Amino acid sequence: MKPIETVELTEAQKKARKRRNLAIALALVAMVVIFYVATLTKLGPEILVRPM
Amino acid sequence: MALVEKHSLTDAPEFRVSEAMPGDFLALLKPRVMSLVVFTAFVGLATAPGAIDPVIALIAILAIAVGAGASGALNMWYDADIDAVMSRTAKRPIPAGRVTPDQALAFGIVLSVLAVMTLGLLVDPLAGALLAFTIFFYAVVYTMWLKRSTPQNIVIGGAAGAFPPMIGWAAVTGSVSLESLVLFLIIFLWTPPHFWALALFKSQDYASVGIPMMPNVAGEASTKRQIFGYSLLVAAIVVAPWLIGMTSAVYGVVAIALGAAFIWYAWKVLRMPEADRSMGPAKALFAYSLVYLFAIFAVLLGDVAVGRLMGL
Numbered sequence A: 001m002k003p004i005e006t007v008e009l010t011e012a013q014k015k016a017r018k019r020r021n022l023a024i025a026l027a028l029v030a031m032v033v034i035f036y037v038a039t040l041t042k043l044g045p046e047i048l049v050r051p052m
Numbered sequence B: 001m002a003l004v005e006k007h008s009l010t011d012a013p014e015f016r017v018s019e020a021m022p023g024d025f026l027a028l029l030k031p032r033v034m035s036l037v038v039f040t041a042f043v044g045l046a047t048a049p050g051a052i053d054p055v056i057a058l059i060a061i062l063a064i065a066v067g068a069g070a071s072g073a074l075n076m077w078y079d080a081d082i083d084a085v086m087s088r089t090a091k092r093p094i095p096a097g098r099v100t101p102d103q104a105l106a107f108g109i110v111l112s113v114l115a116v117m118t119l120g121l122l123v124d125p126l127a128g129a130l131l132a133f134t135i136f137f138y139a140v141v142y143t144m145w146l147k148r149s150t151p152q153n154i155v156i157g158g159a160a161g162a163f164p165p166m167i168g169w170a171a172v173t174g175s176v177s178l179e180s181l182v183l184f185l186i187i188f189l190w191t192p193p194h195f196w197a198l199a200l201f202k203s204q205d206y207a208s209v210g211i212p213m214m215p216n217v218a219g220e221a222s223t224k225r226q227i228f229g230y231s232l233l234v235a236a237i238v239v240a241p242w243l244i245g246m247t248s249a250v251y252g253v254v255a256i257a258l259g260a261a262f263i264w265y266a267w268k269v270l271r272m273p274e275a276d277r278s279m280g281p282a283k284a285l286f287a288y289s290l291v292y293l294f295a296i297f298a299v300l301l302g303d304v305a306v307g308r309l310m311g312l
Helices: A011-048 B002-006 B022-028 B031-047 B054-078 B101-123 B125-146 B153-173 B178-201 B203-208 B220-237 B249-270 B280-309
Strands: none
Touching (some): B054 B125, B054 B153, B178 B220, B178 B249
């Protein structure tokens, strides 16, 4: 059976993909930090107040 | 599977693996335009009455910056065809082939949604709504509609660039007021002379791609007169923050002086001979206009800050 044809990335393409992935990861971490800090800032200790 | 067996992947002419670097996506955000947006938005935010937590203020500025960048990416996605022809824009990521149009469109839309959502949810709903409107105005009203259809394109489209201080103001107060309207008007009236000075010495570029900029449609003489007219208007409106009691007389005096210089530069453009193709005065006005806007907002910020420190 013929092997499935796949795309062989060049070194430049692999490097670019790695850099893009890293940038996306950093952006996601930054967003998590921003929303975490903003939640603490806006709610503060009230975050624990949870009326049932 | 059937498709893969019948055709070689690399045979497909449109098949392309991206080599775009993160820096290419950063370039889509028009960082230089963003710096002016960030600065004017910050002045709007800092001069607004009321308190805002520094962390929330930082998030507001970041969201406004990302929103402005996203609208820049959408602009570059739509304008890639004309950007490829004009010398000033030919090296942008899409015409240079480093980023595909689809990538830029997706990038612009995702960032727009994130920026509006963040500003609206974490800072203020009105500020978020204004940011959404600004992105829509720049990407759809200006880029897709006005830019290619009327010489008044940058006059009306200038509103998009004028919104940031109003958004910053709304982030603190949750409202639109006379003061934020004045800040809006300063940038709105500054845009035509700023852009038309550029259009004068880049008119060949705009003509080659059929963009109806004022010099190509109404002629250079008419453009110079209109530049001068708008210069009078902008020099008058920059004094308004003092007149409505937003600042002290110190700002007023500096604004008058800076405005007088603006009029003088515009006058030099008005008196520029038709035969002068080096367009020195137009280039000088363009350069000064950038310094002018930064200076006006910097002095405004300093004046309000000093006033608060002294408890005035």
